[in-house]
Amino acid sequence: MIKARNLSKFFGSLGAVQSLDLTVGKGEVFGLLGPNGAGKTTTIRMLTTLLAPTSGTAQVSGHDVAVDPMGVKRSIGVVPQMLNLDIDLTCAENLEYHGRLHRMQPKERHDRGEELLRFVGLWEKKDEPVEHLSGGMRRRLLIARGLMHRPEVVFMDEPTVGLDPQARRMIWGLIESLKREGITIMLTTHYIEEADALCDRVAIMRVGKIIALDRPGVLKDSVGKFALECIGRHDAPRQFFLSREEAINSGRDMCADIVVRDVTLEDVFINLTGERIEQ
Amino acid sequence: MNFSPIIWKEWMLIRKKPWRFLASSMVMPVLYLVTFGWGLGRGMNMTGGTYLEFVLPGIIALSAMNNSFTTVSTSLNISKLYTRTLEEVLVSPVSPWDIALGRTLTGLARGMFSALMLLVVGVVSGVHMHFSAAFFAVLALTAFCFGAAGVAAAMLTRTHEDMANVNSFFILPMSFLAGTFFSPDKLPEPFRTAILVYPLTHASLLLRKLAAGGDPSTVSVLVLTGYTAVFYYFAGRLVKRRG
Numbered sequence: 461m462i463k464a465r466n467l468s469k470f471f472g473s474l475g476a477v478q479s480l481d482l483t484v485g486k487g488e489v490f491g492l493l494g495p496n497g498a499g500k501t502t503t504i505r506m507l508t509t510l511l512a513p514t515s516g517t518a519q520v521s522g523h524d525v526a527v528d529p530m531g532v533k534r535s536i537g538v539v540p541q542m543l544n545l546d547i548d549l550t551c552a553e554n555l556e557y558h559g560r561l562h563r564m565q566p567k568e569r570h571d572r573g574e575e576l577l578r579f580v581g582l583w584e585k586k587d588e589p590v591e592h593l594s595g596g597m598r599r600r601l602l603i604a605r606g607l608m609h610r611p612e613v614v615f616m617d618e619p620t621v622g623l624d625p626q627a628r629r630m631i632w633g634l635i636e637s638l639k640r641e642g643i644t645i646m647l648t649t650h651y652i653e654e655a656d657a658l659c660d661r662v663a664i665m666r667v668g669k670i671i672a673l674d675r676p677g678v679l680k681d682s683v684g685k686f687a688l689e690c691i692g693r694h695d696a697p698r699q700f701f702l703s704r705e706e707a708i709n710s711g712r713d714m715c716a717d718i719v720v721r722d723v724t725l726e727d728v729f730i731n732l733t734g735e736r737i738e739q
Numbered sequence: 740m741n742f743s744p745i746i747w748k749e750w751m752l753i754r755k756k757p758w759r760f761l762a763s764s765m766v767m768p769v770l771y772l773v774t775f776g777w778g779l780g781r782g783m784n785m786t787g788g789t790y791l792e793f794v795l796p797g798i799i800a801l802s803a804m805n806n807s808f809t810t811v812s813t814s815l816n817i818s819k820l821y822t823r824t825l826e827e828v829l830v831s832p833v834s835p836w837d838i839a840l841g842r843t844l845t846g847l848a849r850g851m852f853s854a855l856m857l858l859v860v861g862v863v864s865g866v867h868m869h870f871s872a873a874f875f876a877v878l879a880l881t882a883f884c885f886g887a888a889g890v891a892a893a894m895l896t897r898t899h900e901d902m903a904n905v906n907s908f909f910i911l912p913m914s915f916l917a918g919t920f921f922s923p924d925k926l927p928e929p930f931r932t933a934i935l936v937y938p939l940t941h942a943s944l945l946l947r948k949l950a951a952g953g954d955p956s957t958v959s960v961l962v963l964t965g966y967t968a969v970f971y972y973f974a975g976r977l978v979k980r981r982g
Contacts, residue, residue, distance in 0.1 A: 509830065534832045540826060544824045560747055561832075562831055
């Protein structure tokens with residue numbers, strides 16, 4: 461459903477995205493994971509036709525983003541990082557407007573709007589102006605809006621950024637429901653556990669390049685099964701082991717207080733770059 | 740053609756806050772009318788009538804320009820840079836030309852509304868004017884022209900400050916220099932010729948002539964139409980570049 465070949469975007473001499481290659485299959489949830497400035501949002505903006513690539517090609521649902529942007533726009537739903545809802549309009553009116561932009565028929569707009577407001581748990585708020593909603597509710601409405609016209613591919617840019625843990629869990633539940641429906645999703649995130657919990661495959665990005673791409677489990681296994689950290693000693697590097705016993709035994713020799721835990725995608729990132737993802 | 744959603748949204752916003760819409764459309768033209776028409780111009784006579792009869796068509800043109808340009812450029816600029824609501828439209832299958840047209844038509848509607856309100860105030864105040872289809876056609880062309888200019892300016896500018904500069908260096912001087920409050924014939928050369936560069940000069944000249952029962956100048960019609968075509972072309976191109 462999504463193909464990018466040698467896709468690059470330069471702002472002057474700054475390479476925001478450099479020679480990106482990826483393929484996302486139908487029904488797959490694909491994550492772009494990386495710190496701020498890694499090029500995740502720039503990638504999404506190119507794939508959603510908001511930004512012209514400097515070089516390379518990209519196709520979404522068989523439509524080339526440069527040659528047939530209208531074809532791309534018809535087949536995608538976009539959930540942006542910024543809550544760009546019309547705050548003077550109600551929840552239902554925001555969906556109505558989106559449906560009109562996508563030339564949906566009046567009955568279809570009404571029925572789909574009701575279905576989605578129920579899906580995201582905002583049916584009781586349908587006539588509330590968006591300015592009265594909390595951040596979490598707005599984020600849910602944004603997801604409903606992105607799904608309004610039944611897109612084949614949905615792009616979500618940091619779908620849970622700035623939300624409290626409870627609201628984040630709720631959004632995860634919505635994304636998992638979409639996954640079960642077989643909708644292709646590409647999401648960006650800098651939350652490790654989000655990528656781990658939701659994505660079938662993850663591309664780890666750093667300064668505009670993909671530095672690793674595979675299933676979360678495979679990426680983690682490439683480092684080890686268990687991570688060992690010394691508490692209160694930031695100079696001591698994390699070490700990775702295949703068994704918990706091996707990690708504990710090794711830790712005893714290193715320092716007094718140790719933590720042995722499962723390997724995460726952040727460990728993969730640290731192992732590859734020596735830096736942390738979440739600042 | 741799928742510009743109707745943009746008009747629909749504008750209509751919804753007006754319906755929710757009609758008094759804000761009415762007030763924002765009327766404040767500035769009424770101020771000009773009171774200051775220059777009833778205050779400064781009281782007792783003054785121009786060739787063939789009172790100063791109020793002379794100045795009202797110019798203020799109507801100015802009002803059409805200001806309301807169409809300012810409402811379109813401000814809301815689009817905010818939508819592009821601050822609320823980012825424009826992105827929802829840019830990733831939808833609405834063509835850039837339809838986006839430009841929808842926004843321009845909202846400017847046309849607002850410009851026409853404020854101009855017509857001013858017309859009503861003028862007529863109720865006893866100002867004598869001739870109304871014809873050509874008068875309203877020129878009014879609509881003026882509002883469309885500056886609505887398109889508003890779209891182009893909003894898409895071209897990169898910051899809110901840039902937008903304020905367009906107002907300061909383009910719109911404000913034109914408001915005062917484009918023959919709105921005085922006849923261009925009164926100016927010495929080269930200023931008399933120079934102000935003919937402004938599209939508002941031609942809108943004012945046309946409306947004044949038509950309100951007096953005369954025939955419109957073909958040159959002014961062509962200039963105003965030309966500006967409209969150029970502004971709309973740039974509006975569409977700039978939206979396309981963004982989306």
